Amino acid sequence: MKLISLVPALAPGTTDPARWKVTGRRVLRSEWSKFWSLRSSWITLAVSVAVLLVFGVIAAAMYRPPAAGSATGSADGVPADAVALALTGTSMSGLIVGVLGVLLSAGEYGTGMVRSTYAAVPRRWLVLVSKSAVLGSLVLVLSTLGALLSFGLGKAGLHGERIALALGDDGVLRSLFGAGIYLALFAVLGVALGSLIRSTSGSIAALVGVVMLLPGLAAVLPGDVQDSLEPYFPGNAGAAIHVLHRASDSLSPGAGFVVFAGWVGLALAAAVVQLKRTDI
Known part of the structure; x- marks a missing residue:
């Protein structure tokens, strides 16, 4: 009787070490798959874009012209141009994508999955770079689209108002694309802090403190020093x-x-330095 083997024959070249070599492209594909396999990841990303869009549209719809004689062109802290209204939700959206970045990096330390990740990828910095590239590129594209859509929909609420602008007006496209760049960098900052601190709660606290609370703490500095340093704080520069x-x-x-x-x-x-100096 002829026996049929249950183990398939190895295809030619499967023993070639180069076939299983860990490359940057393969790590990038792995992190891409890992991101989309987690429902919480893409839902959180969608929420960040929705916040940017909804806040901008509501701000434009609720806009009322400032009182006559206002020197700043705004009243009660209302932004003085259509772009600022469209980007009202940028700070909140930034916080969301920053926290998402923390969860993608520090979250693996909490679950212990990081051991498997680093066992498969000895060059650990590739994992950090790939996570940053995946999240940063997604946030850049989707947030820029969200900013453009927020501005476009907000035009209806500002029809006839003095602050109304067109997409082709000077600086408008630069500002809207700038919002996408800012949010992408914010997300990458979350990834970096999560990998550095390796604690979800600690990384989120550091993210909020460095970007949002540091300018307030600078108020204790002498006036001249504060004025010189304040523009260079992460939140203000961003x-x-x-x-x-x-x-x-x-x-x-x-x-x-x-x-x-x-x-x-x-x-x-x-x-990266932390990854090279520690065992895990």
Whole structure:
């Protein structure tokens, strides 16, 4: 009687070490699959875009012109241009994508899955870079689309108002794309802090403290020192990326991008050093 083997024959080349080599492209594909396999990841990302969109549309619909004689062009803290109204939800959306970044990196330490990840990828920095690239690119694309849609839908609520703008007006596209860049960097900062601190709660606290609370704490500094340092704080520098009209005491959009990207790069570098110095 002829026996039929239950083990399939190995295909030619399967013993080639290069076939199973860990490459940056393969790690990137792995992190992409890992992101979409978690329902909470893409739901949180969708919520961040929805917040950006809904807040902007509501702000435009609820806008009322400032009182006559207002020197700033705004009343009761209402933004003075259509772009600022469209990007009203940027801070909240930034917090959401930043927390998502923390969960993607620090969350693996909490579940213990990081051991399997680093066993499969000895060059640990590839995991950090791949996570940052996957989340950063997704946030960049979706948040930019959300900002554009928020501005477009908000135009209906601002029809006939003095602050109404068209997409082709000077600086409008730059500001809307700048919002996507800012949120993408915010998400990568969350990934870096999560990998550096390795605690979900601690990383979220650090994220909120560095980006949102640091400017308030700077109020205890002498006036001249505070005025000199405040524009370079992460939150203030990041916000400068997407403003249409630059304040006299803030950085230009280009300088804001360089400074905020520098902060994010510093966090990533610290996380890489941490990965090389520890066993897990």
